[in-house]
Amino acid sequence: MDRHLKGHTELKILGDLAELRATDPTVPLASSLDLEDPTTAAPEEVIPGEEALDADPNAPQFPCSNPGCMRLVTRLRDNVADLNGQVDTLSRALRDVTRRYRLLRRRSPPRGVPRPPGGRDPTPRLVNNVGSKVFRIRNFMAYMAAGHTDLASLAFLNQTARMQSWHNSLNQAKIAEPTIQMYLKNVSQFLAYVTETPPPNCRLSRTVMVGLNREIKSLIRSVRRKVVVHEVAVKQAKEGHLIPKAALRQCVASTKVAIPEILARLKVTSDRKDQWSFYGHLTAYLACIYGHRGGVFQNMTIGEVEAARQSAMDGCYVINIASHKTNQAFGAAQLAVTEEEYGWLTEFLAMRKELVGGSDAYYFFFTSKPNSCKNLNQYFQEAWAGLELPGAPTFTDVRTSIATHAKNTHSPRDRHKVSRFMCHDTSTADKFYALNLDAKQAAEQRRLFESAVEGEEAPPGTPERPTTSSGPKVARRKRPPPPPCRQRRKRMTRGSPLRRSLAQQSSTRVSSE
Incomplete structure (x- = not known):
């Protein structure tokens, strides 16, 4: 071991051994290297075969002549050579893949700027x-x-x-x-x-x-x-699930009384429960009148409510809601509110800064987050239950009920007006309405079938014309022909049929003579 330590000249081993020997350790030191004089040191022992190794100029030089160190260095050098070979292999593979990718990219059609899903300006x-x-x-x-x-x-x-x-x-x-x-x-x-x-x-x-x-x-x-x-x-x-007319009228009357009370309580407490209650009662009030979808109320913004003040006329305020499901077919959805109802909206907006999320709110029915309120249907059902009305309808049930009542009550012209205002397409509803009739409507269809086989049969070839009234038929007055002076004269051109017929008559007359 002393001979091995002598080979490592870079280590300050003699001073360390002398300090350790001065402490008089319990276990005696086995080395006496610190006690020897460097000038009288014994000659190094020559390892067999080492002269041949040093004689070879191409042999690798080792910092240590110990056979164990030499084997370790040789093994590490072999590992390094192996890793270098792997790096060369991966580099060639990377160059090959890069070349193929560039070739495929040149063959592929040109691509434009990547677009987000839904187009340039996608809505949620x-x-x-x-x-x-x-x-x-x-x-x-x-x-x-x-x-x-x-x-x-x-x-x-x-x-x-x-x-x-x-x-x-x-x-x-x-x-x-x-x-x-x-x-x-x-x-x-x-x-x-x-x-x-x-x-x-x-x-x-x-x-x-x-x-x-x-x-x-x-x-x-x-x-x-x-x-x-x-x-x-x-x-x-x-x-x-059709909601009766009486229930809709009761909802409108009850919410009209409850909304001012909720606003007064919300102004004092600023409680979130009162805010949700106001949302539910206000949407129930407006939905039972106009039958709009829940998305119309959900997307109604503060700016649209404030803009209705500028177009007010005769105490009527019209709120135009641009973002809703069928805006491509019907344009903006509208809410016509009275001065009292618009006062509810402005009173709520006046206190919104004291509510959580109201300072930076964009939507009228705001929450603590910048997005619109997603729970309006839940608040509507809670308000409906609080008014002790039957069932637990949704905005869709209210909309279907109002459309059905308008169909059964109004004339086709008025029904079309109502459907347009509530952004409702009647074509799909009429398609399935014809396939699904109630008892009263089916009985009317039966009477039509029975009346079709009543009366005497008409002779073949002379179908009976249906009569729409029981009164005597009034003969229509025929329009008199125009006077001769107003009749347009036919222009005789060279190729006209009238000129050809006159020419044929004249030729026949000459041949007979």
């Missing part, structure tokens, strides 16, 4: 709809790609039998028929997109894409009948 609802479509398409792609490895070529889509199996799996998952139809329509849109703009690695021919589009369209046609039956059943269920 549009972003949600796009997310739903992407989820349905991913569900289809995951089912079709199960067990396949070459996914970039989209060859796994060429399986019409598996498409039918995917459709059956949706039915087994107890998904509603309209939702299954939405799955199929979104997949059809995706396949149409792939057909028009195939990805660079797509290996599906145009003939295959035409077959896939035909298959998905046949699946859509197969569910149409079930969708209609489901929608009729939903219509029947909605009519079963």
Whole structure:
């Protein structure tokens, strides 16, 4: 060990050994290196074979002549050489992949600036709809790609039998028929997109894409009948939840009395419960009058409420709500409020800075967060229950009830006005209304069938004209012909039929003479 320590000249081992020996340790030191004189040190022992190693000029130089150290250094140098080889291999692979990527990028069509989902200016609802479509398409792609490895070529889509199996799996998952139809329509849109703009690695021919589009369209046609039956059943269920007129009138009268009391209590306490109660009673009051969707109240902004003051006329304030579900077809949804009702809104806005989240609020029905209130339907139902009214309706139930009462009460012209104001399309409702009649309407249809076979039969070829009134028929006065001076003379041109007939008459007359 002393000979080995002598080889490490960089270590200050002699001073350390002398200090350790001065402490008189219990265990005696085995080394006497600190007691030897450097000038009288014994010659180093020569290891057999070491002269040959030093004689080789190409042999690696080791800082230590100990065989153990030499083996360790040799092993480490071998590891370094192995790692360098691996680095060279990975570098070549990286260069190869980079070259292929650049080649594929040059072959791919140019891409524009990436757009966010839903377009340049997406609304939260549009972003949600796009997310739903992407989820349905991913569900289809995951089912079709199960067990396949070459996914970039989209060859796994060429399986019409598996498409039918995917459709059956949706039915087994107890998904509603309209939702299954939405799955199929979104997949059809995706396949149409792939057909028009195939990805660079797509290996599906145009003939295959035409077959896939035909298959998905046949699946859509197969569910149409079930969708209609489901929608009729939903219509029947909605009519079963029809709110009576008396309940709607009672809700309007009761909330009109309760809203000022809630505002007075909220001004004193600034309690969140009173704020939610005001939300529920105010939306119940307006919904039972106009039948708007809950999204109309949810998206009503403070600026739209304040802007109604500028267009007030004869004590009527019109609030125009731009963001709602059917704004593309009907424009802004409107709320016509009286001066008393507008006073409720301005009184609440006057105290909003004292409420949590009111200082930076953008929506009228605000919360502690900058987003709009998502629980208006819950607050509406709580207000409805607090008024001791029957049932637990939603905004949709109120809307359906008002549309049904307007259909049964008003004339078609007035009903159209009401439907337009509440942003309601009557075409879909009339479609299922014709398929789902109540007892009174069905009895009226029976009377029409019975009256069709009453009376004597008319002879063949002379169908009877239906009479709309029992009074005598009044003959229509015929319009007299225009005077001769006003009749337009026919212009005789060279190729006109009148000129040709006169020419034929003259030629016949000459031949007879």
